[in-house]
Amino acid sequence: MARTTRMRTVGAAAATVAILALTLTACSDSASPGASGDAGDAGGGADTNKIAFVIKPLDNTYFGAMAEGAQAAADEAGVELMIVAAENVTDDSGQATKLNALVNAGYGCYVVNPTSQTNLLTGLVPVSQAGTPIVNLDLPIDLDAAADAGVEITTYVGTNNETAGAAGGEAMLDLVDEGSQVALIGGLVADPGNIARLAGFESAVEGKLEITQTVAADFDKAKAKSAAATILIANPDIKGFFTPSGDMAMGIQQAVEEAGKTGEVAVVGIDGTQDQLADIVAGGQPAAIEQFPYLMGVQSVQACIAAMAGTDIPSTVETPVLIVTAENAQAALDAFPAPPEGFDVPNPFE
Numbered sequence: 001m002a003r004t005t006r007m008r009t010v011g012a013a014a015a016t017v018a019i020l021a022l023t024l025t026a027c028s029d030s031a032s033p034g035a036s037g038d039a040g041d042a043g044g045g046a047d048t049n050k051i052a053f054v055i056k057p058l059d060n061t062y063f064g065a066m067a068e069g070a071q072a073a074a075d076e077a078g079v080e081l082m083i084v085a086a087e088n089v090t091d092d093s094g095q096a097t098k099l100n101a102l103v104n105a106g107y108g109c110y111v112v113n114p115t116s117q118t119n120l121l122t123g124l125v126p127v128s129q130a131g132t133p134i135v136n137l138d139l140p141i142d143l144d145a146a147a148d149a150g151v152e153i154t155t156y157v158g159t160n161n162e163t164a165g166a167a168g169g170e171a172m173l174d175l176v177d178e179g180s181q182v183a184l185i186g187g188l189v190a191d192p193g194n195i196a197r198l199a200g201f202e203s204a205v206e207g208k209l210e211i212t213q214t215v216a217a218d219f220d221k222a223k224a225k226s227a228a229a230t231i232l233i234a235n236p237d238i239k240g241f242f243t244p245s246g247d248m249a250m251g252i253q254q255a256v257e258e259a260g261k262t263g264e265v266a267v268v269g270i271d272g273t274q275d276q277l278a279d280i281v282a283g284g285q286p287a288a289i290e291q292f293p294y295l296m297g298v299q300s301v302q303a304c305i306a307a308m309a310g311t312d313i314p315s316t317v318e319t320p321v322l323i324v325t326a327e328n329a330q331a332a333l334d335a336f337p338a339p340p341e342g343f344d345v346p347n348p349f350e
Helices: 061-077 092-100 121-129 141-149 161-175 192-205 222-236 248-257 274-281 292-309 331-333
Strands: 049-057 080-085 107-112 133-139 154-160 182-184 210-216 236-244 267-270 287-290 318-319 322-325
Touching: 049 061, 049 092, 049 292, 061 080, 061 248, 061 274, 061 292, 080 092, 092 121, 107 121, 107 292, 121 133, 121 141, 133 292, 154 161, 154 292, 161 192, 161 236, 161 267, 161 287, 161 322, 182 192, 182 222, 192 210, 210 222, 222 236, 222 248, 236 248, 248 267, 248 274, 274 287, 274 322, 274 331, 292 318, 322 331
Parallel strands: 049 080, 049 107, 107 133, 133 154, 154 318, 182 210, 182 236, 236 267, 267 287
Antiparallel strands: 287 322
């Protein structure tokens, strides 16, 4: 496999085709990154040419890009990838049922992007007991609950959400005057990623900006738009909105535009979706925090390949974030969903 991540998208349809099952086979380099070890032993006797990928809903652009990255890495390595997805971000039982259908089906590694920190633990018990590697992607599994259940997580791949939130705070500080009033529109109240991103933002702007209120919009674009519209009416002095979601950022920006305040009220959101980047290029949102879910997908498959080969791998790999503004938005958009030129990231599992 390539030692740096420069794989490009194969089209938006690739992320959504076959939500229940997507099996890809390609001829490329060896599936092993060249590390020592008995792949059969590492996979508990399972097929090290097959990876199961359990993810949140693919109609969400963030998770769609994640699936595209996994697909590209699997295609390049010549391994088969089975993707199953939750129906929505709160589909805990439905996602668990889809994982259960893949258990004992001969997969050499399982990548799991759970809808909650515990919903997949029951299904992962036999996977862990068989010695099959488990790669936790994006939302961290509750490690205490995992230990109690007898589930061993091989590695975690994802963004440090507090770091991403802090980057959002830095971006906001560059856009509004010190002492300005800003509002936070969060996702699901109990979601750990949401909590960490909001906390990171708050830490970065503490003593510099006034956070007038924080509301929850459940990671829903329409709800975020409605919340922003209400805030703009109630508080005409608001100068900025921060949100931990790209889709919600688009909804908030719509509210800002409909209020006639484009250029007066800054919207900063995490994810860096294609829509966000295009909006920055078009002169809408002034900044976004690109999180590279595509890269997360790539690295999760790279982790599986290394683990199935018996390679010792780090317990945690934090994927980088990038502050995108009008200055670099076109380059980011041209490369999307892969990182832009000059932002190559080595394979951390080689």
